[in-house]
Amino acid sequence: MLLAVASVIVMAACGGSGSGGGGGSMSTITSVAVTCSPSTIQYGQTSQCSATVMGTGSFSSTVTWTASAGSISASGLFTAPSGGNVSLLVIVTATSTQDTTKSGMANITVNPVQQANNVVPVVVDLGPDPQNAPTVDTPYVTITICVPGTNTCQTIDHVEVDTGSPGLRIVSSVLTIPLPKQNNLDECLVFLDGYVWGPVATADITVAGEKASSVPVQIMIPSTGSPPVPSSCSSQSMGPNGNEGGSVDTFGANALIGVGLFQQDCPACTTSPPPDAYYDCSGSSCNPTTVSLAQQVTNPVSLFAADNNGVLIQLPAVPDGGSATVNGSLIFGIGTQSNNALGSAMVYPTDNVGNFTTTFNGTSYPASFIDSGSNGLFFLDSKTTGIPACAKPVNTWYCPSTSPDNLTAVNQGSNGQSGPPTNFSIEDASNLLNTNNSAFSTLGGPNPGSFDWGLSFFFGKSVFTAIENKSTPGGAGPYWAY
Amino acid sequence: MSRNKPSKIEFITRIVVAQFSNAGRADSMNIFKFGGIYSKRASRHLLSSLLLILPLPAMAALGDNAASVLADQARMKGTLRSVDAHTYVMHEITAPTGAVVREYVSPAGAVFGVAWDGPFPPNLQQLLGPYYQQAQQAQQAAASAQQQRGRRAPVVIETPGLVMYQTGHVRSFHGQAYIPQLVPQGVQASEIH
Numbered sequence: 001m002l003l004a005v006a007s008v009i010v011m012a013a014c015g016g017s018g019s020g021g022g023g024g025s026m027s028t029i030t031s032v033a034v035t036c037s038p039s040t041i042q043y044g045q046t047s048q049c050s051a052t053v054m055g056t057g058s059f060s061s062t063v064t065w066t067a068s069a070g071s072i073s074a075s076g077l078f079t080a081p082s083g084g085n086v087s088l089l090v091i092v093t094a095t096s097t098q099d100t101t102k103s104g105m106a107n108i109t110v111n112p113v114q115q116a117n118n119v120v121p122v123v124v125d126l127g128p129d130p131q132n133a134p135t136v137d138t139p140y141v142t143i144t145i146c147v148p149g150t151n152t153c154q155t156i157d158h159v160e161v162d163t164g165s166p167g168l169r170i171v172s173s174v175l176t177i178p179l180p181k182q183n184n185l186d187e188c189l190v191f192l193d194g195y196v197w198g199p200v201a202t203a204d205i206t207v208a209g210e211k212a213s214s215v216p217v218q219i220m221i222p223s224t225g226s227p228p229v230p231s232s233c234s235s236q237s238m239g240p241n242g243n244e245g246g247s248v249d250t251f252g253a254n255a256l257i258g259v260g261l262f263q264q265d266c267p268a269c270t271t272s273p274p275p276d277a278y279y280d281c282s283g284s285s286c287n288p289t290t291v292s293l294a295q296q297v298t299n300p301v302s303l304f305a306a307d308n309n310g311v312l313i314q315l316p317a318v319p320d321g322g323s324a325t326v327n328g329s330l331i332f333g334i335g336t337q338s339n340n341a342l343g344s345a346m347v348y349p350t351d352n353v354g355n356f357t358t359t360f361n362g363t364s365y366p367a368s369f370i371d372s373g374s375n376g377l378f379f380l381d382s383k384t385t386g387i388p389a390c391a392k393p394v395n396t397w398y399c400p401s402t403s404p405d406n407l408t409a410v411n412q413g414s415n416g417q418s419g420p421p422t423n424f425s426i427e428d429a430s431n432l433l434n435t436n437n438s439a440f441s442t443l444g445g446p447n448p449g450s451f452d453w454g455l456s457f458f459f460g461k462s463v464f465t466a467i468e469n470k471s472t473p474g475g476a477g478p479y480w481a482y
Numbered sequence: 483m484s485r486n487k488p489s490k491i492e493f494i495t496r497i498v499v500a501q502f503s504n505a506g507r508a509d510s511m512n513i514f515k516f517g518g519i520y521s522k523r524a525s526r527h528l529l530s531s532l533l534l535i536l537p538l539p540a541m542a543a544l545g546d547n548a549a550s551v552l553a554d555q556a557r558m559k560g561t562l563r564s565v566d567a568h569t570y571v572m573h574e575i576t577a578p579t580g581a582v583v584r585e586y587v588s589p590a591g592a593v594f595g596v597a598w599d600g601p602f603p604p605n606l607q608q609l610l611g612p613y614y615q616q617a618q619q620a621q622q623a624a625a626s627a628q629q630q631r632g633r634r635a636p637v638v639i640e641t642p643g644l645v646m647y648q649t650g651h652v653r654s655f656h657g658q659a660y661i662p663q664l665v666p667q668g669v670q671a672s673e674i675h
Contacts, residue, residue, distance in 0.1 A: 237606065395640075
């Protein structure tokens with residue numbers, strides 16, 4: 001409780017007394033009225049209150065301020081409690097010091113802080129070019145990028161969500177704003193089935209209500225672009241034809257946002273000799289160079305002001321035979337808001353390169369992983385699983401003779417703890433891929449020696465991906481939880 | 483994944499053991515083990531004595547001869563460890579980056595299989611040699627056949643003359659390739675890993 005001289009407005013003095021001063025014993029208080037502005041605020045915010053004391057004679061306008069929650073200063077400045085997640089009705093009272101039986105009240109509504117919106121809708125559809133290059137089992141979001149520190153911005157749709165890599169990479173032909181490039185630094189990044197090549201630039205990235213500023217990103221250029229692809233880059237994959245970032249159709253997306261287990265893609269690039277990953281292209285040719293972690297293409301989630309310890313992907317279940325489109329959510333943060341709590345999800349820590357162990361039919365496969373950027377369930381081979389491959393030209397998919405073929409496997413974190421069995425089904429891919437559906441929970445193919453739990457795994461689940469070295473209620477990343 | 487680089491003293495010890503093993507126990511599982519950076523000449527000598535004298539080609543590759551292993555070791559600036567599995571010899575090269583390449587040499591002296599493991603894929607053009615083009619064509623054919631529904635997934639190439647797989651993700655890649663016709667009798671393809 002604070003006692004003070006209020007910043008009152010003395011509105012009126014009743015009766016015939018015209019005298020303004022003295023005669024305290026002759027004066028009376030008739031009422032106290034209180035107003036607060038604004039009357040609706042959020043936790044942690046302030047509202048200025050004032051009292052109007054009315055009386056007769058030369059009454060005192062001094063009041064005592066009290067509030068049912070939060071605090072109020074001598075001058076009537078109310079400060080709401082610092083945090084809370086329910087709306088609160090606070091009663092502010094001003095009591096006359098001359099006559100404590102006279103007081104006035106006002107209500108202030110305190111609402112939960114308008115949290116940064118941490119949810120961006122995910123759509124699984126046929127991709128950015130459904131006519132010429134329809135995709136399958138690929139999750140997309142829409143993001144906004146800006147030239148750092150400016151309002152020169154561009155909104156990009158069909159940005160693939162990849163939990164298997166870190167960082168934003170944009171197909172160069174999509175880009176319409178002049179992102180500043182990082183002094184002749186180019187990157188070669190190898191994905192499973194191809195590579196991407198192009199300069200490192202910086203961008204402000206906004207997704208939902210989250211923002212990361214001056215993030216190193218990659219602009220992916222075609223093999224005909226400049227600087228040309230070094231042979232030491234293309235040779236890590238299937239040559240010039242392996243350059244999948246050269247166009248929207250070959251990439252199957254306008255851009256890719258890597259929200260995986262790691263903050264950067266090349267810890268080995270910080271020391272000499274550098275691997276064939278980042279290149280200094282300032283001379284007549286491009287040569288591998290060392291790059292600090294801060295300069296590397298970076299998982300933008302790790303740079304958000306809040307909700308920066310990982311992501312949650314929620315996708316509804318997809319029936320056998322697939323769905324035309326699926327709508328779900330990419331939610332930033334783990335245990336940072338009411339919508340991203342781990343709940344009953346089991347945590348599966350990964351090893352330091354992002355793998356865990358999957359056991360199938362009694363055999364353990366220790367280099368297994370979860371990856372939203374893989375578009376199916378890829379595991380083992382026909383000989384091990386007994387599931388025949390499809391006939392050419394789709395022989396890199398499974399076509400079980402009994403469809404659906406119901407299977408089970410057990411995942412185990414690097415801490416040795418196994419989860420409950422994961423049940424999954426595989427259907428005849430030649431049938432699935434003949435439909436116009438884009439989302440399949442039963443699409444599978446071979447991956448000798450390990451399990452690659454691609455997007456099919458995510459349907460009907462809440463799958464968390466926790467970033468390395470970031471603390472969460474489930475322990476520090478890297479881990480998966482579902 | 484990464485292996486400690488043997489010290490010079492350790493290397494000398496290992497060479498002695500290796501020579502002893504080589505002379506006395508041809509079926510030893512671990513014939514020799516040494517630090518390649520310090521011992522190119524010695525390793526060449528050892529390999530030669532083990533696999534008979536072969537010319538050193540400029541570039542090693544799948545389908546090439548055993549001596550090409552040393553060219554790969556030099557190129558990768560790696561350490562070499564060799565294991566005699568009786569039906570073949572496996573030479574494992576570990577690069578300073580932590581990348582590991584294993585080359586499988588038949589009694590006839592041919593590299594019939596290669597496997598890799600590490601934060602990045604190896605230089606496949608060098609490692610697969612003449613078979614690189616074959617792998618390229620196979621993948622291109624698969625891509626154009628499936629253009630209507632692209633596959634973003636591990637590499638699976640199974641042609642009569644070449645089998646190749648690669649899987650993984652950023653920071654962790656592994657794969658293998660072999661020539662079915664060159665795999666010695668009694669050797670399972672799954673041993674190439």
